[in-house]
Amino acid sequence: MSIKSVFAIPFARVATKRVFKWANKPYKTQDKVFKKLISKAKNTAFGKDHDFENIKSYDDFKKRVKVTDYEGLRTYVDRIVAGESDVLWPEKPLYFAKTSGTTSGAKYIPITKDSMPTHIKAARNALLFYIAEKNDASFVDGKMIFLQGSPVLTDKNGVKLGRLSGIVAHYVPKYLLKNRLPSWETNCIEDWDTKVNAIVDETINEDMSVISGIPSWVQMYFEKLIEKTGKKVSEIFPNFNFFIYGGVNFEPYKNKFESLIGKKIDYIELYPASEGFIAYQDSQTEKGMLLQLNSGMFYEFIPATEFFDENPTRISIKDVKMGVNYVIILNTTAGLWGYNIGDTVEFTSLKPFRIKVTGRIKHFISAFGEHVIGKEVEKALNDSILGTDINISEFTVAPQVNPESGLPYHEWFIEFENEPENLENFALKVDAAMQEQNIYYFDLIEGKVLRPLIIRKVKKGGFHEYMKSIGKFGGQNKIPQLSDNRKIADVLQDFLKN
Structure with missing residues (x-):
């Protein structure tokens, strides 16, 4: 056992205690986030256009800021993309996360110096909760892989542009760099078939302990490993004991995964989006993911059954209930206001607030x-x-x-x-x-x-x-x-x- 894994356990305990400090004071935490967002953005173009100076309460905010989506904010985003500062959030963003939209074509989601750290911290905390719960950090001595997009970034009027997973690749902590696979060169391969084959070649003889990615694509990686070796994944990687995933419901894949792996393992579900890292699984025994109330995002919720009504119910965390399918709305330190990311969620717990993703409002x-x-x-x-x-x-x-x-x-x-x-x-x-x-x-x-x-x-x-x-x-x-x-x-x- 390395010094790194020995010290990870007490560090994980401290980090999880800090999380529960704000998780156990949800209303106070969200109120504090709300006030900071309004205060910091009041002198931006959006803040001036929507009279942030006179917003004193959530009701004031709802009267001034409508629920919208990328198209609704597009005129502001286009100004940022053109090089303008102080539009949706103070200064220019650090990055644009490029995503594809069904109606908008390419979308440029701003990531700022205030919002970027929340992506990294949430991903780190998901692992720390697992360490604290299991009282075991031995996996940090093995190799880790995340099947992700290319980390090569381009320039858009002084702002770096790329896929979210490629941007995050630039923030791997130094103490994990030696453990991280695949190599930078392999990660930069754009063609997916070529990339997966290269990842197989680089990892097949390594001691893989953590593997993460979207299930359908990790399944493809596993199948190529088995095709090449004739062995189950657990025989190739005996110290691989948990899988990290996000973006889809894993249940339909679970039987297949356990068949490919050859044994039962633990799973950690994440809810990252270009717009913000919304939640992560904090327990192997509790259902749902811990909603990130302290990550620079003020959440709103609209019952999915009312979403397309003229005046749907629009509430904060204070009024949500179990068993209701909600459209989740974000207000963030990246300058997204009343922003519908298109996802629907349901609460699995109200103490603390945990959610599960139930689908897409358009799907x-x-x-x-x-x-x-x-x-x-x-x-x-x-x-x-x-x-x-x-x-x-x-x-x-x-x-x-x-x-x-x-x-x-x-x-x-x-x-x-x-x-x-x-x-x-x-x-x-x-x-x-x-x-x-x-x-x-x-x-x-x-x-x-x-x-x-x-x-x-x-x-x-x-x-x-x-x-x-x-x-x-x-x-x-x-x-x-x-x-x-x-x-x-x-x-x-x-x-x-x-």
């Missing part, structure tokens, strides 16, 4: 008034494979409004690793799980408006081929698990199993 199916959301399709699928040897690589769901014959239905595109023996019976099992969760869907099936769902088998590697075909093949891109239109479904017809 739903209500072609027939059924109001199906991501959480429901994920749970239906997970419940249906529980206790079986069925493994699923990827899936997505879309409505079929105009079938060639018969009633309309929900069409599920699933890439199986291990297929069910009887696909029709499996489809009925998933459909029953959907009806149990969603009363609108149940009524539509019972009323013969819809027929039970149909599953289409996507060929092995089909989702990867689909992502390549639309130019979104890479470690930070992921398939929406449901949509209210046929844009994805119609293209996937070309990737079905014969």
